[in-house]
Amino acid sequence: MMKKESSGERIRARRKALQLTQQTLAKGIGVSHVAVSQWEKEETVPRGENLLRLAEWLQCTAAWIIDGDGEVFTAAPRRAPVTAVPLISLAQASEWLSEARLLLQQQATHFLYREATLSDAALAVTVEDQSMLPDYRPGDALIFDPQVAPQPGDAVLALVDGVAMVRFYRLQTQQHDEKTFALRPANDDFPHLHTATSRLEIIGTLMELRRYRSR
Structure with missing residues (x-):
């Protein structure tokens, strides 16, 4: 049985697919780049407003980030960098x-x-x-x-x-x-x-x- 991709692996892969650095993504969401690194390593989990902003910047649903369900979109993020x-x-x-x-x-x-x-x-x-x-x-x-x-x-x-x-x-x-x-x-x-x-x-x-x- 194929191992299911983890949330951290999804975040990292999607970020790289969109050619975003951890620093750029962190600025867009309004967190430190350390927080993004911790999400990708699954040391912490994005929640609340941070999860919604992360989903918007990764052009996907919050559900896709957490458990792999939902959709991955093609629309560009509309939120101003924070x-x-x-x-x-x-x-x-x-x-x-x-x-x-x-x-x-x-x-x-x-x-x-x-x-x-x-x-x-x-x-x-x-x-x-x-x-x-x-x-x-x-x-x-x-x-x-x-x-x-x-x-x-x-x-x-x-x-x-x-x-x-x-x-x-x-x-x-x-x-x-x-x-x-x-x-x-x-x-x-x-x-x-x-x-x-x-x-x-x-x-x-x-x-x-x-x-x-x-x-």
Whole structure:
């Protein structure tokens, strides 16, 4: 008796037939590429919205993925690609510009999903203090992209003497490849910062604010 193909084997074979990489498929669904790898190895099983998105991208029914029943379609997927942005702490964000970033991405357990193109280095953090009131409140989730250059007035995630914090960007001067800039809080109870007095490094430019109602 011929061995029945497993769900992981169906996912892998269908993905390759459509010439999709694990990374491309993961972005389309809104999960990490590790999740796709785990599905194909049958270490985990896609469920709920992830299963429906997977079926749409593989152009088949959810039933076909799970047990081999149902149909395989030829229509192209209609959903816009979704980027899964790892939501990490500010303490973790302080390592985002180092080699530790890849490990932080792989170990991330919380994500924000955005139906727009972001770089692979995009990240999200939660505001933890009152330095950016009233613009950004404690508990707000902010998505940043390191590949987007900040413009004066943009909110940025920055390293200040090795500590990650959210501030507004203000370019002072630029000579050759060196930029002199300042970072200011929205709340004047917190200090203004300048490259002349602090070691400042931009991690990423704000792309989106997520604010959730408290009960």
